Amino acid sequence: MTVRTHVIPDVGAKTAVPALEPLLFELARPGRSGRHVVSDDAADIPAAFQRKTPLHLPELTEPQVVRHYTHLAQLNYSVDAGMYPLGSCTMKYNPKVNDRVASLFADLHPRQSYRTTQGVLALAYELEQMLAKITGMDFVSLQPQAGAQSEFTALLVFKAYHAKRGEAATRRRIIVPDSAHGTNPASAAMCGYQVTTVKSDARGNVDLDALKSALGPDVAGFMLTNPNTLGLFEERVREVCDAVHGAGALVYGDGANMNALLGIARPGDLGFDCVHINVHKTFSTPHGAGGPGAGPLCVKAHLRPFLPKPWIVREADGSYHYDTAREDRAPAGLGDSIGTIKQRIGNFGVLVRAYTYMKTLGEDGMLETGRDAILAANYLLALLRDKYDVAYDRTPMHEFVLSAAKQKRQGASALDIGKALLDEGFHSPTVYFPLIVAEAMMIEPTETEPRETLDAFAAAMKRIAERAESDPASVKAAPKYTPLARLDEVTAARKPVLRWQRPV
Numbered sequence: 001m002t003v004r005t006h007v008i009p010d011v012g013a014k015t016a017v018p019a020l021e022p023l024l025f026e027l028a029r030p031g032r033s034g035r036h037v038v039s040d041d042a043a044d045i046p047a048a049f050q051r052k053t054p055l056h057l058p059e060l061t062e063p064q065v066v067r068h069y070t071h072l073a074q075l076n077y078s079v080d081a082g083m084y085p086l087g088s089c090t091m092k093y094n095p096k097v098n099d100r101v102a103s104l105f106a107d108l109h110p111r112q113s114y115r116t117t118q119g120v121l122a123l124a125y126e127l128e129q130m131l132a133k134i135t136g137m138d139f140v141s142l143q144p145q146a147g148a149q150s151e152f153t154a155l156l157v158f159k160a161y162h163a164k165r166g167e168a169a170t171r172r173r174i175i176v177p178d179s180a181h182g183t184n185p186a187s188a189a190m191c192g193y194q195v196t197t198v199k200s201d202a203r204g205n206v207d208l209d210a211l212k213s214a215l216g217p218d219v220a221g222f223m224l225t226n227p228n229t230l231g232l233f234e235e236r237v238r239e240v241c242d243a244v245h246g247a248g249a250l251v252y253g254d255g256a257n258m259n260a261l262l263g264i265a266r267p268g269d270l271g272f273d274c275v276h277i278n279v280h281k282t283f284s285t286p287h288g289a290g291g292p293g294a295g296p297l298c299v300k301a302h303l304r305p306f307l308p309k310p311w312i313v314r315e316a317d318g319s320y321h322y323d324t325a326r327e328d329r330a331p332a333g334l335g336d337s338i339g340t341i342k343q344r345i346g347n348f349g350v351l352v353r354a355y356t357y358m359k360t361l362g363e364d365g366m367l368e369t370g371r372d373a374i375l376a377a378n379y380l381l382a383l384l385r386d387k388y389d390v391a392y393d394r395t396p397m398h399e400f401v402l403s404a405a406k407q408k409r410q411g412a413s414a415l416d417i418g419k420a421l422l423d424e425g426f427h428s429p430t431v432y433f434p435l436i437v438a439e440a441m442m443i444e445p446t447e448t449e450p451r452e453t454l455d456a457f458a459a460a461m462k463r464i465a466e467r468a469e470s471d472p473a474s475v476k477a478a479p480k481y482t483p484l485a486r487l488d489e490v491t492a493a494r495k496p497v498l499r500w501q502r503p504v
């Protein structure tokens with residue numbers, strides 16, 4: 001195997017990065033086998049396991065197969081390998097105990113009776129209570145399995161709420177700020193709403209006057225992220241919520257990243273009617289490329305009747321069941337509920353990790369988590385501000401947005417800087433989001449990184465800024481030390497090649 005060595009400044013150690021391996025089909029040799037038990041007697045094999053048509057699998061030894069997959073895993077960057085400063089996507093370390101606990105439930109069947117899954121229902125019910133408490137809401141649905149799906153669920157709930165009041169036909173618009181995550185307007189459009197965008201003011205808040213003039217009797221709701229995607233706390237959040245309520249509309253909280261608020265402020269107290277939390281961001285579970293996730297939706301009492309069914313019900317004797325699925329009773333029916341979004345409890349493994357994370361920290365630990373997330377972001381910003389422009393110069397919460405506009409003029413864009421960071425042993429921050437900042441680089445260190453790692457990351461960012469000044473071509477040529485250099489991301493997304501193809 002060819003191995004390239006690569007210095008990871010973070011730990012000061014040399015790490016072997018395996019070069020791309022030949023693929024299994026290329027390694028195969030006729031007659032090789034990884035089987036330990038060999039029998040030529042078909043009678044030894046139960047009929048159910050006998051294969052009628054041969055499988056065209058590569059012929060390999062067991063160690064070849066194990067090494068192949070291990071090397072593939074080594075080609076990946078992960079939060080277990082190093083810092084992952086993706087703003088808005090909170091990639092924090094997932095304590096291994098979370099995985100251990102989640103694996104206890106690996107054999108669960110999604111349709112298993114409530115009678116044999118009392119512990120599962122108890123855990124889910126308690127998680128609902130904990131999430132309601134930390135968000136200041138009254139009820140929780142664990143069903144949505146991502147942030148985007150929770151937005152969609154909430155907007156269906158808004159629709160049902162307005163329909164119940166006879167206003168379904170008139171309230172057809174959803175307002176979103178221009179700093180919103182792209183899923184917000186997309187979810188609104190998916191629900192059949194028209195989307196109105198309001199601009200941000202010079203301090204990075206929602207422009208209150210623009211919001212007021214956009215509001216009217218045809219508005220169903222307003223979607224607000226707080227802290228917003230600039231990492232800034234909405235300074236007039238109560239006035240914003242009052243204005244929306246004054247127009248008879250509802251306020252949706254995008255709490256995908258709740259890190260900055262944990263134990264410090266509660267969306268329910270700030271005026272939101274509901275909030276979703278990405279537990280795969282705020283409460284650990286690394287995610288990426290579409291999952292795994294869970295986006296519980298937390299609502300005030302007036303929205304409860306519309307939440308997805310079934311609900312988990314706790315009886316006076318401490319037993320649990322699903323209100324629409326008691327085998328010994330007629331189902332309770334849907335009532336005003338929007339129906340089922342995801343079977344039963346939702347993406348349970350991710351929810352178990354969140355439960356374990358919250359339980360191991362406790363209330364004091366979560367408060368400390370929120371504070372440390374804010375401290376780490378402010379510390380890192382202080383180290384970087386003389387080399388990079390700051391998009392909105394206010395005290396950020398758990399993340400902040402830099403602009404590489406200056407470096408772009410020198411010849412190295414935000415994308416180039418992200419690629420150069422890979423050579424320094426770090427994952428790139430989020431780039432080109434939020435859309436309202438030119439050459440945006442959105443950095444969220446999280447509370448899980450020690451100070452030495454933050455220092456090393458800042459040093460790497462500074463080295464790259466200096467290279468952008470003196471030798472921008474070298475930044476444009478990065479990465480040099482990764483197994484693959486720059487990929488054609490557009491073609492990869494539009495025409496993915498997902499299967500091995502024999503080289504021509």
Ligand SMILES: *Cc1c(COP(=O)(O)O)cnc(C)c1O
Pocket residue numbers: 088089145146147148149181183184225229254256257278293295
């Ligand atoms: C990640 C994120 C979402 C979408 O969540 P998914 O789980 O990826 O669907 C929505 N809003 C904000 C602010 C986010 O950071």
